[in-house]
Amino acid sequence: MKKAEYQTRQRRQLIDYMKSTGGKHFTASDVVHYCKEQELGIGMTTVYRQLDKLVSEGLVRKYLIDEKTAACFEYLGDQSESCREHYHLKCESCGRLMHLDCQMIDAFVEHILDHHGFAINPARTTFFGLCQECRSRAESCAAD
Structure with a gap:
């Protein structure tokens, strides 16, 4: 798993939200809704970009269940591979x-x-x- 070299405030806020989900699945829309609710000033484009980065770094897993359902995500953080x-x-x-x-x-x-x-x-x-x-x-x- 690669580590991010630079942690922006927005990235930290998004990761804090993902950690708060307690391993439950969430969609990009859930994240955007949370950001609006908390007045974090993080828009949809940033959420999608950060989710893509976190997926490629192995911190978040992306699930494509079927063609009708939006992709959902799960924060993995530092879980062992067996937990993943x-x-x-x-x-x-x-x-x-x-x-x-x-x-x-x-x-x-x-x-x-x-x-x-x-x-x-x-x-x-x-x-x-x-x-x-x-x-x-x-x-x-x-x-x-």
Whole structure:
């Protein structure tokens, strides 16, 4: 991972926001909204430029889930490489993106590698379906 040689005030403010997300995903629009809310004077162009730099430096991971959804980002900071690799669950109803850390999936991925010679990339693997809240809501509507 490369370190940035020069830390601008804007870059520090953006990184502070990203750290505050606690590992949750955010979009460029979320960052812009935060900057406006906090009156930081950081515009959309600067946010996109800084996100691109942070992605290339390995401090932020960019996820492209599908062609309909805006890219989302996750601040990685100084996490170990093992903490960085995880799968995702994407709710097709509410759009929520969740981390999936599961030994059963790890065993499945190992099986795919051992028996099929294919290495799955966890950073680019997303399982689509319905989250518990959306399933519960759908079930209660069906019962009415």
